[in-house]
Amino acid sequence: MNLNKVSPIIGIFDSGIGGLTVLKALCSALPQYNFLYLADFGYAPYGNRTEEDIVQRSKTIVHWMEKRGVSLVVAACHTSTSVLTEEHTAGISTPIVTMLEPTLDGILHHPNRTYWKKGIAILGTALTIQKGTLAVALQSHGFDLPIYPVACPSLAGLIESCDAQSVITYLKSHVFESFARHPVDMMVYGCTHYPLMEPWLLGHDTPHILRMDPAEHVARAVGGALSVSGPVARGDTTPRVCFYHTGTQQGPEQLAKHWPNPVTSTHTQLV
Numbered sequence: 001m002n003l004n005k006v007s008p009i010i011g012i013f014d015s016g017i018g019g020l021t022v023l024k025a026l027c028s029a030l031p032q033y034n035f036l037y038l039a040d041f042g043y044a045p046y047g048n049r050t051e052e053d054i055v056q057r058s059k060t061i062v063h064w065m066e067k068r069g070v071s072l073v074v075a076a077c078h079t080s081t082s083v084l085t086e087e088h089t090a091g092i093s094t095p096i097v098t099m100l101e102p103t104l105d106g107i108l109h110h111p112n113r114t115y116w117k118k119g120i121a122i123l124g125t126a127l128t129i130q131k132g133t134l135a136v137a138l139q140s141h142g143f144d145l146p147i148y149p150v151a152c153p154s155l156a157g158l159i160e161s162c163d164a165q166s167v168i169t170y171l172k173s174h175v176f177e178s179f180a181r182h183p184v185d186m187m188v189y190g191c192t193h194y195p196l197m198e199p200w201l202l203g204h205d206t207p208h209i210l211r212m213d214p215a216e217h218v219a220r221a222v223g224g225a226l227s228v229s230g231p232v233a234r235g236d237t238t239p240r241v242c243f244y245h246t247g248t249q250q251g252p253e254q255l256a257k258h259w260p261n262p263v264t265s266t267h268t269q270l271v
């Protein structure tokens, strides 16, 4: 699909299908834009790599997107977000929206916030939890309830493989059992893959706690960064999305499993 040359392009990247949860929120909030989505399957999983690897890879992707004329980049990946600092992005002129500020916003201004007494759990990849960027930012914004980080090193991979049964088993043994020891008011999806398992949880006995997907807050932050006050109707209301992927030959099929419209994805080596 060709992008509309007149409408600005928003670039979105993730290690795979996780960023589609953010792309979906962006498409519904900002249908007047063009979107370029990069699924970096060839470098996944990000969460098991080193901080230096992910900083470098994220910068490479941003530069690759700049060459394709994007106006703004969304790092739709909490793992990249947890390691990218202002120092790393100082030389990049294209604005970058990460998951950090929108997730903070979603937690700090949650409508139920005043009723919370127990604390929150943050689920994320090994690197995200090791870095602890979101927890530190919450505390520096005065969040005074306990924060329980829960590292889920294999969860994104199980979601990528659409292995619903193993996802449920993993959640029960690695995540839900921790809530018995540390009761919480809400669990935050600190990896963009995790909201994709929501349909698989239906009909299963899950703890009665809120689950937060920050995607809508990202869409709001992007709208703010582009000074858009709301969706602007366009002749055709379907946002244009161009998909790219690295690595696997099965990239387009992978993406199509989680995207409502037909997906044509172009393989790239990021050069």
Ligand code: DGL
Binding pocket: 014, 015, 016, 018, 019, 044, 045, 046, 047, 048, 076, 077, 078, 079, 080, 125, 128, 156, 190, 191, 192, 193
């Ligand atoms: N979706 C990515 C995130 O939000 C990570 C998945 C991975 O480990 O590659 O952190």
